[in-house]
Amino acid sequence: MASSNYPSLCSTPSLPTNTPTKPNTFLSFPINYHPNLSRTNPSFSINNIQKKLKSSSNILVPKASSSPSSPTEGEEVEKYEEYEVELDQPYGLKFTKGRDGGTYIDAIAEAGTAYKTGKFEVGDKVIATSAMFGTEIWPAAEYGRTMYTIRQRIGPLYMKMEKRYGKLQNMGELTDKEILRAERNTGNVSTKLREIQMQNYLNKMEQKQNRVNDLREGLKLYKEKKYEEALEKFESVLGSKPELDEASVASYNVACCYSKLNQLKAGISALEDALKAGYEDFNRIRTDPDLTNLRTSPEFDPLMKRFDESFINESAINAIKSIFGIFNKK
Numbered sequence: 001m002a003s004s005n006y007p008s009l010c011s012t013p014s015l016p017t018n019t020p021t022k023p024n025t026f027l028s029f030p031i032n033y034h035p036n037l038s039r040t041n042p043s044f045s046i047n048n049i050q051k052k053l054k055s056s057s058n059i060l061v062p063k064a065s066s067s068p069s070s071p072t073e074g075e076e077v078e079k080y081e082e083y084e085v086e087l088d089q090p091y092g093l094k095f096t097k098g099r100d101g102g103t104y105i106d107a108i109a110e111a112g113t114a115y116k117t118g119k120f121e122v123g124d125k126v127i128a129t130s131a132m133f134g135t136e137i138w139p140a141a142e143y144g145r146t147m148y149t150i151r152q153r154i155g156p157l158y159m160k161m162e163k164r165y166g167k168l169q170n171m172g173e174l175t176d177k178e179i180l181r182a183e184r185n186t187g188n189v190s191t192k193l194r195e196i197q198m199q200n201y202l203n204k205m206e207q208k209q210n211r212v213n214d215l216r217e218g219l220k221l222y223k224e225k226k227y228e229e230a231l232e233k234f235e236s237v238l239g240s241k242p243e244l245d246e247a248s249v250a251s252y253n254v255a256c257c258y259s260k261l262n263q264l265k266a267g268i269s270a271l272e273d274a275l276k277a278g279y280e281d282f283n284r285i286r287t288d289p290d291l292t293n294l295r296t297s298p299e300f301d302p303l304m305k306r307f308d309e310s311f312i313n314e315s316a317i318n319a320i321k322s323i324f325g326i327f328n329k330k
Contacts, residue, residue, distance in 0.1 A: 083161050084161070085117055087117070090113065091113060092109035092114050092115055102143065103146040105124045105125075106122065123166050123167045124164050128160035129149055130153055130159075133153070144236040144239070147239065211237045214234070215249070222253070230257055237250040247274075248274050254274075255270035255271040258294070259291045267291075267297070
């Protein structure tokens with residue numbers, strides 16, 4: 001198992017990860033770089049900021065909640081079209097966790113069967129899926145449980161979806177409707193925008209802390225050998241738009257859980273996700289007792305060869321040595 005290189009989680013040495021080549025799209029506002037905030041200012045804390053937001057008499061700042069916003073008088077309640085699909089692997093779908101804890105489509109790969117149906121759009125919500133096996137249909141529960149069911153599915157996957165017409169739920173940020181609602185309640189646009197940005201910043205800080213808590217709780221459950229429950233926590237971290245270092249640790253732990261459950265295909269997929277996110281402790285992967293079952297998979301060695309540069313370099317050196325050995329023979 002891997003913990004995290006976040007000092008707030010553990011005191012173990014940082015895990016080696018490579019430098020991501022793609023930009024990190026997770027928006028954050030470091031305190032020491034924010035023009036209006038200072039570490040030396042004792043009044044700066046999340047609690048103090050929240051108090052200031054609440055005490056503002058001129059600005060109404062909408063609070064992001066885990067449940068859909070209640071429509072104001074005269075506002076039309078949005079209804080969503082539903083559709084049903086049955087997919088074979090590879091699905092070619094990437095999922096994310098919405099503000100309501102539900103499961104949403106984050107990306108669609110052209111090589112997958114989902115793309116070929118022509119029905120899926122980014123932002124569509126999962127409302128029911130096949131059970132892990134058989135013909136039973138399960139309502140979509142919270143994100144971690146839904147992802148566990150999808151990964152474990154044996155046979156074609158039935159999905160009942162709710163169309164959101166390309167509107168991806170932003171993680172913890174205020175929606176267009178909430179911003180418009182705020183505009184109706186204030187005439188000071190610049191102040192309103194500043195308050196909204198601060199609220200979004202606080203939401204992001206809260207999400208980050210939630211990921212820390214989920215990872216810590218997942219590790220605790222894993223140590224108690226409650227692997228399925230631990231999976232839900234680690235999957236929840238992955239569905240919350242984590243930074244790459246968080247994603248690499250959570251994906252590695254997902255792979256460990258599947259290895260313990262002897263679900264090799266799902267475990268290899270999770271391990272590949274960890275490697276793509278920058279996890280590169282290859283010696284640990286090859287020796288970790290938590291991955292013992294996973295190393296028996298015929299897909300394990302090819303996966304490692306794709307990512308382990310030291311293995312590739314060693315193989316190249318050995319090949320060169322063998323060539324020179326041939327020429328040196330008398």
